[in-house]
Amino acid sequence: YSPGKAITPANAATLVRVCTADLGERAAFQSGPLAIAGTIYVTTAISTYAFNAESCALRWKQSYEYKPRPDFDLKVNRGVGYSDGRLFRGANDGRLYALDAATGRELWNVVAGNVEKGETFPAAPIAWGGLVYIGNAGGDNFGVVGRMMAFRADSGGLVWSTSLVA
Numbered sequence: 001y002s003p004g005k006a007i008t009p010a011n012a013a014t015l016v017r018v019c020t021a022d023l024g025e026r027a028a029f030q031s032g033p034l035a036i037a038g039t040i041y042v043t044t045a046i047s048t049y050a051f052n053a054e055s056c057a058l059r060w061k062q063s064y065e066y067k068p069r070p071d072f073d074l075k076v077n078r079g080v081g082y083s084d085g086r087l088f089r090g091a092n093d094g095r096l097y098a099l100d101a102a103t104g105r106e107l108w109n110v111v112a113g114n115v116e117k118g119e120t121f122p123a124a125p126i127a128w129g130g131l132v133y134i135g136n137a138g139g140d141n142f143g144v145v146g147r148m149m150a151f152r153a154d155s156g157g158l159v160w161s162t163s164l165v166a
Contacts, residue, residue: 019056032079032124043077062104066093070115079124083153088132090121110156118144127153
């Protein structure tokens with residue numbers, strides 16, 4: 001975070017890279033990094049990584065196994081949401097799950113959509129007010145009707161779901 005005054009045209013040339021990490025995966029990297037309390041979180045389609053923001057040392061890596069394996073997988077994920085020590089992310093097998101941000105341990109895993117119809121969840125969820133918000137993907141490839149959903153952050157229980165197309 002920069003308050004907008006820390007980086008200026010006069011000092012931009014002095015910026016240097018302080019952290020680089022090779023994830024060891026060949027994949028399209030579409031993850032938006034999330035920095036929380038000295039840890040940087042990034043995702044690939046199946047893995048979530050936590051790095052020390054100062055040293056770039058890997059704190060933990062969690063790899064996810066699809067349940068079930070989708071017939072079609074774009075092999076992308078766009079990041080995690082965060083709230084109260086938990087990370088939330090969607091998966092390309094129609095699921096939403098939560099991880100302990102300190103350890104990477106899976107806390108809960110719920111079905112959010114129908115992978116057989118082509119629904120996937122590559123978007124970075126938004127966590128706020130005890131809820132996790134996420135929309136499905138699949139309309140561009142399979143004609144899936146777009147939906148937004150809210151799940152309980154503590155358990156993954158579905159609170160509401162609404163169609164985005166009338």
